[in-house]
Amino acid sequence: MRIGEFAEAAGTTAKTLRFYEEQGLLPPPDRTSSGYRDYPPDAIARVDFVHRGQAAGLTLAQIRQIVDIRDAGHAPCAHVRDLLDARLRDIEQQIAQLTALRDTIANLRDDAAHPEPETCSADQVCRYV
């Protein structure tokens, strides 16, 4: 299977597949005599795994850690648990920060609902921010 067809089957682009290979996420496929990449159909599972990892909010570097452990012949379960835990903590923190930011902006916005341009001095640029 050549890269274009494989990319479409895997729901991505040829460019991205070459990039994943370069990043160590996909094993380099065989080449035809003319140098074209020749993918086995079951390599799609690996691309799907990368996509699921991304959907879980993992970076490509983290996904690579997992596939490296698997390719070294081990089950990556423990590492995956650690990654998911860390990601969960990050996300909780991001949500907390965004929530605080939302409240801050909502307050600024409320102030700005009563336009009093004359009280804006050029010094402070804008009295609402």
Add this chain to the structure above:
Amino acid sequence: MRIGEFAEAAGTTAKTLRFYEEQGLLPPPDRTSSGYRDYPPDAIARVDFVHRGQAAGLTLAQIRQIVDIRDAGHAPCAHVRDLLDARLRDIEQQIAQLTALRDTIANLRDDAAHPEPETCSADQVCRYV
């Protein structure tokens, strides 16, 4: 006031001040005869405005739009309201996405709490993701 002293007074670094100037956020200050930047103390208000804009989640490009309006002699109130509204919508959306992602990951993590490495096939790399 030379850049180092001014930077400290404004709570930032000389490098950052040159960057802000290059980005059009700060007006180019006068220069001494030897070419050193010479800041008037009241320029600190402009730096503070940039910092407040950042605290409100605005990008430097957006802050620049505001100061450009102000420097053109207009009150930026209406534009500021639009920016704050847009930012608020973005943040609400980000929070919703992160909340959904958190639930997804929490579920994956729960699955991974019961380790069954033997059911992980090398094909799927990891059955938890």
Add this chain to the structure above:
DNA sequence: CTTGACCTTCCCCTGTACTGGAAGGTCCAG
């Protein structure tokens, strides 16, 4: 035999907000 679709490698570009460092000029104290 040629056309067009596909493939290869290569390098640069995107956006964000800076940071690091090199090469050289300036200023002040000792």
Add this chain to the structure above:
DNA sequence: CTGGACCTTCCAGTACAGGGGAAGGTCAAG
């Protein structure tokens, strides 16, 4: 007069996940 602290400009790089496009090779159909 010399050393060190400060300043100048310019170039390059950071993290992230690719995208754009050039120059050239390959393959199948008409």
